[in-house]
């Protein structure tokens with residue numbers, strides 16, 4: 304099983320560019336709520352931050368824009384995404400206080416006791432050994448530093464009203480595909496235990512939600528898309544018939560005057576004690 308586990312940008316979806324756009328929309332979908340929690344859990348301007356599994360750099364960008372005096376190290380294993388993030392971030396008019404390094408979260412080679420705050424978003428769910436990743440984050444955190452881990456739990460992904468019945472089948476096939484690659488798409492519920500096992504203390508846990516009545520439908524359309532479902536069909540995890548039915552039901556749901564779309568993310572935080 305590779306250290307990238309169940310997320311490889313070049314194979315998880317049918318199109319890399321579409322997948323990068325989906326990741327961007329997924330940041331937008333939750334950012335306001337997420338940022339409030341980051342602040343509540345101790346993030347403040349001027350801190351030394353490490354973001355692991357930083358992908359195309361969209362969270363790093365958000366943090367630099369909101370906290371211009373932080374110094375942030377983005378750790379990413381995939382060379383394609385390291386190149387993308389370096390180019391993308393250099394084009395954003397950001398304070399020049401960041402570095403993108405190509406390393407695994409399992410072994411960052413960063414100095415120990417160096418960071419005030421660590422963010423690891425939508426990464427543990429893809430790793431065969433998430434506890435080992437938490438241990439590495441604990442190693443590089445300063446005593447008193449905080450680490451946040453954000454993940455999905457595909458028992459509850461997008462829920463809609465009127466109900467789109469076959470979404471359950473789509474998520475079951477997504478889970479099968481990720482489990483087969485060593486990931487754990489239902490890790491959300493396990494996060495507090497994983498943080499404790501990894502060496503963090505004072506663990507807390509929140510579920511954050513995005514709702515179409517609050518942020519609009521468009522954000523949900525952009526953060527889902529067909530690139531991953533099409534790949535599931537291509538790889539034999541989902542039938543094209545079911546995907547066709549979902550598309551029809553989804554369109555009907557949107558047409559309904561009183562429709563709702565809701566999605567959750569699971570967030571756990573812990574502290575490295577002295």
Ligand SMILES: C[S@@+](CC[C@H](N)C(=O)[O-])C[C@H]1O[C@@H](n2cnc3c(N)ncnc32)[C@H](O)[C@@H]1O
Pocket residue numbers: 306307308310311312326327330355356357358359361362378379380381384406407408409423424425426429
């Ligand atoms: C679902 S993406 C999330 C990207 C970003 N954190 C976000 O929230 O938009 C998962 C990221 O973790 C990276 N990743 C997977 N295994 C990794 C590892 N062992 N070390 C560092 N990054 C890893 C992937 O390449 C990908 O960029």
